Amino acid sequence: MDPRIREHAQIIADHSADVQSGDDVVISAPAVAEELAVALHEACAERGANPVYLNSSSRATRAVLKNREEEFETPGHLLALYEEMDAYIAVRGDVNATEQSDVDPETNAAYRRALQPALRERLSKRWCLTQFPASGSAQLAGMSTDGYENFVWDAVSLDWDAQREHQSQMVDILDDADEVRIKSGEETDVTMSIAGNSTLNDYGEKNLPGGEVFTAPVRESVEGEVHFDMPLYRQGREIEDVRVRFEDGRVESYSAARNEEVLDGVFETDEGARYLGELGIGMNRAIDRFTYNMLFDEKMGDTVHMAVGAAYEECVGEENEVNESADHVDMIVDMSEDSVIEVDGEVVQRDGTFVFEDDF
Template identity: 25%
Template sequence: MSTLEAMAVLKIPHFEEGFIEKVADDLVHRSLKVQKGERVFLSYDPDARAIVHRVAEKILSLGAFIDYQQRDGQLENLKWAKAELRFLKELDASLLSRIQRCDCYLSVSCPSEYKGFKLDSRRSRLSSLTSKAQREQIVDEDRTRRCGLYLPTYQQAELDNMSFEEYKKVYFKACDLDWIKIHNAQEILIEKLDSGKELVFEADLQNPDPKKRTNLKMCIEGMTFANSTIAKNYPGSEAFSAPTLDSTEGTYYSPGRFFWKGQLIRDIYLKFEKGRVTDFMVSSGHEAMQDLLDTDFGARAVGEIGIGTNPELIEDVSDGLLFEKKGASFHVALGSPYSIETYLGKAVKLDNGGESSVHWDVTNMLNRAGGSRILLDGEPIQINGRWVDDRLFVLNPRNQA
């Protein structure tokens, strides 16, 4: 049996040389922009080794240095399910100290098994709080440049009803873009959004089931949008901000698969009043959705609104980091807003004052059958997933450009 055949039997992802080189080059030179003399911390899953090793080679060849941590997802799950609570409250001080010495932080996820674990309410809330505290220690925008990516896996391909080879092609197309053109088009979009006061998302308003319609209105006056390509997440792209805290009103329906702490949630309907979720319905995963919303007071608020712009992401995918970047999509994040005041050197206003240990994205497509619009101060800026302004042509999904 050849090495590749053995990897297929064991379901260890194999990535072609061209893919490895492209992704590693983007991460080192365009996402993190590593310079000579800097330190880079690499945190990764075992099946991501091929790409991480190439990244490390490129970093070291620049005269920079690496520190690293190989993760074990199954042990992490076991720890949170079985350990005494007093231990779980502690942050890993030695690991955080190593990370904080570095100029850049790269997380590469490629879990070998996708098994959810069910925690009781105390452990679930503690997990959220500890994760948030650790993220805040790691992600200091003024000190550390960081980027994260989630590589294709056999399990993710199966969830999305694709072969692994098909899923890799979808992923690679989403990576193989002219990010400068995307960034420049998003600057035009953001200039429009930053000058607006009210943002409305409409989708499938004629659906006979009122709980399958999206009609969501929010105030964005005083907030500003950030231009995200591949500096923070790979692949990109999106423009994101937050609505004013108490302003979100209406209904939001997103069909598809979502995960909360490894538990599957399907087909989410949310009703918002005065900025908070007051009612919800799901086709499966009710207990997980209830657990999420009950995490803390702020978990029912909207902490982020994002508009996905990756023109090559046109297939349905359930990986949250990919789904939220799809062209003709938008997402709301329940829970905390981003508290940063600058994004890639530009002043931004993303913090609407909400507080939560949760930040959980729910993405919706705007080019499905049934029709859709994004309206800014009453004027449509996107219709059925296509931007009205021709200068945003590069952001239109390739299958409808």
């Protein structure tokens, strides 16, 4: 076994999921990531925890989506498992990144609605989402397998204490703020209130790799237009040049140059999918290339991302409404040129450089 796999498992167990003696831990991973699953079982055993292994398979999920004629139902046995567990570790890795490309977007939306109660329960526990450097994921990123392995394990093995300190400077700015404005080029100019909401510092806990700060907009405060100029890869299809117009917080119009029908399925999931649930700011300089993997791409320095759909409850203040949805879809804006982030009228980032960095 590559020693970096065991290092990856140790970081998850100690830093991300905080696995303790007696914990009931669910590990969900595809067959291609079996070595990481084995290393995670070793780590759980060393700490006196009790792991259960779920073999996730995009091909098996496709079989359900393509063949079920009745309405989808919430799987009670899965919900019961999540209710009983203490921690959940999800590993991604693809042999075929386009496995579900022939599934109707409306079917995907219906399936996600059925799974929402289980997802809500899962997110209420300690959890970590990470990536195994599988060959299909490398191919999607346009990299060799060896190159992708180096990319993933370098991103996972950062000095997370130092990353936390770096990102805390942006958390301090946003935590005291009322309004954020994002401007980029001629097509992105959007404002939103974050008053009363909290900003979280993602330094490799729930997401590994981490490398962003994020909060939730006040639900009906978002106004303006956004050109998400970096592609989105979803359901095995690439969505390009997404443009969205918000009024009173709600998505009132949208378009995409390619695979717009996938967006149709997203926005038709439920009413909450028409509102922003998250504003995130990428701050991980170690992630320096786009790989069609949102777990990495949204963390890149020089980017912001906005997610339509479910908000994280930890971000939403008591006096504000939590946006609820069965979906959560991140989309990215490149902020490296002709771009600013303003907080309460003050520029805090210009062309990807933050006000607290030396070359601002």
